[in-house]
Amino acid sequence: MKRTSLLLITGLFLISCQVEKKKTSTTLTGLSNEEKVDSTQIKQIFNAALTEGKSYEWLRDLTQNIGSRLSGSEGATKSVIWGEQLMKEVGLDSVWLQPVMVPHWVRGEKEVANYEFNGEKINVPICALGGSIATPKEGITAELIEVKSLEEAKKLGDKAKGMIVFFNGAFDNTLINTFKAYGGCVGQRYGGAATVGKFGAKAVIVRSMTNGIDDYPHTGSMGYGEIPESEYIPTAAISSRAAENLSKHLKKNPNLKFYFKQSCETLPDAPSHNVVGEIKGSEFPDKIMVIGGHLDSWDLGDGAHDDGTGIVQSLEVAYLLKKNNIKPKNTIRIVFFMNEENGLRGATEYARLAKENDELHIGALESDAGGHTPRGFSIDANDKNRALLQSWKKLLAPYGLHDITAGGGGADIGPLKDDHVTLVGYRPDSQRYFDYHHAATDTFDKVNKRELELGSASMASIVYLMDKYLYNNETLKP
Known part of the structure; x- marks a missing residue:
């Protein structure tokens, strides 16, 4: 009796394995040759983030050694210096500070x-x-x-x-x-x-x-x-x-x-900066894709989830591209925006200068929803580009990125909006975010290392795809 049961269980196990193998085979054969290349590249991006990622230690440094970074504060000034130095250490092609006057409110x-x-x-x-x-x-x-x-x-x-x-x-x-x-x-x-x-x-x-x-x-x-x-x-x-x-x-x-x-009181506006760094595009250096979050934070906690996670994930996108020897066609620009929380001055100034300098932005990605488990992206774009990004779900879904829907890109990239710029918001799970948002509980210990790194890899993956395919889908011509 026991022998019969063992044979039955073994048989069912083998059948299950064959079914699973068939499912996997079907999934792979359902991809075009180019999609198989992309699938392999995305896997390599995730592997690098989860085994050689830097974002968690960067976040530890930002929150533990600088802490809160309300616009106009000493912490905000220190964070600008920190951001500039870190971008240089990552090896971006160029790094600079973009001056902006910000509100200065003190508690x-x-x-x-x-x-x-x-x-x-x-x-x-x-x-x-x-x-x-x-x-x-x-x-x-x-x-x-x-x-x-x-x-x-x-x-x-x-x-x-x-x-x-x-x-x-x-x-x-x-x-x-x-x-x-x-x-x-x-x-x-x-x-x-x-x-x-x-x-x-x-x-x-x-x-x-x-x-x-x-x-x-x-x-x-x-x-x-x-x-x-x-x-x-x-x-x-x-x-x-x-x-x-x-x-x-x-x-x-x-x-x-x-x-x-x-x-509390409001003091005169204070000088500050956006921190900007870029990897120059190999084919279309004049076409720019922005990845960023906001460097400032409220003063009660350490600004870990809001928006320290977004800052370090944005820079880790550049780190992962370089780590995987991905040479972007378009210029990838990392921006640490100042003053999202109480004025949006950094984003407004960045967009003003982009227009003044006749820069052409084709895409932007923002992370400002915390560092929890990745769920997907929201897309603010013309119908053609939104459909293009949604077509990548089969490449991204294996990593939990099931929600690729129409929606807002984010406050800091919002001023760049026009019919030809594809704005994307990174969307992690939202269930715990408002436990910490703007409170004294927004500290480093609330951020999970693996979740943070999965987010960096998710962002790097969609940037890789946008850089490869987005411009070819644009109505603008190089």
């Missing part, structure tokens, strides 16, 4: 917030939003009015006068892509003060932009829009758990008073 001393409920003083994790004004030195104390969206706030009118408006719009956690959930409620963070400042509100506090419930406040940019300075009001974010508790307590005591104090 000041640590913020405090609290309120009383049932005779107990409850301390609230809070942080000023970037661009906000300070409270008076003694802080602000006022009653609260809770809203769940900008649309609801717009209807407050005189009800907001003298009040602290509490924006408590949470992520829609039924959305699988957490960036869509973020997009659905981040408007209250950026536009809350401009919306209710004109109604005479005393201040704004905003639920942190995260899909989790934790005790970490998440900062981020805010703006005052077109309202006069006399209507500017202090604006801060509180942790998601604090927002949940505050909302419950407000329902039980609508008259409770909230206190907070912050000492």
Whole structure:
């Protein structure tokens, strides 16, 4: 009986192996000869990234030895020097700094917030939003009015006068892509003060932009829009758990008073730089493909996922091309953009100079969605080029890159947009990103080495394909 079972199991195993072999054979025979060449090259790129990659140690150096890099800060200045030196070490054909004036907002001393409920003083994790004004030195104390969206706030009118408006719009956690959930409620963070400042509100506090419930406040940019300075009001974010508790307590005591104090200020614009380096194209040196992320970060953490991972992955694209002796036809330009977080000055200046210098960009790839497991790419391009990139799914899917869809390329490459430039955003898994985004938790230890390297290889692979095929698909002529 045992012998019969063993023979049966062995037979089933052999059949399974034959089926799997047949599947593999079918897959390979389904590729053209040129696609087989590309498939082999992509495999070599991934092998190099996973065995000889540099991105993780580069990220360790950036986050551990420099740390946060808010525009105008000492950390930002150090990161420019670091980026320039690293590009030279990688051996790019040329490296230069592109001057740009950037906003200089400083947080000041640590913020405090609290309120009383049932005779107990409850301390609230809070942080000023970037661009906000300070409270008076003694802080602000006022009653609260809770809203769940900008649309609801717009209807407050005189009800907001003298009040602290509490924006408590949470992520829609039924959305699988957490960036869509973020997009659905981040408007209250950026536009809350401009919306209710004109109604005479005393201040704004905003639920942190995260899909989790934790005790970490998440900062981020805010703006005052077109309202006069006399209507500017202090604006801060509180942790998601604090927002949940505050909302419950407000329902039980609508008259409770909230206190907070912050000492942030906006200083005069400061000089800074984009860091730029390139590998000159072997056939079309005047045709440029940009790969980049943003060098600046918020000041609460170390800017590991946002956007240290994007910076080191972008440079590792160049490293992997060189490591695999791939000589690009077009010029590959690596750009570490400055000031994405609170102004987009670096991206705007880069695009302005590209136009002024009559440069022809045919493609751009941005990594600014964290360093988690690769999922695919979003494409902002004309129909022809979008279809071309989507046709590469059979080459990229074996590496988990299944999602190659229409969508935005990214904030820093956005100013390059026109009908002939193919903009691509690298899209890793989004489930953990907003645990760390703009918070003190955005530190090096949250980045997984293998996931980071898989991302670098994913980016290098699509750059390899874009460089090889994209220009031939363009309506422009060399």
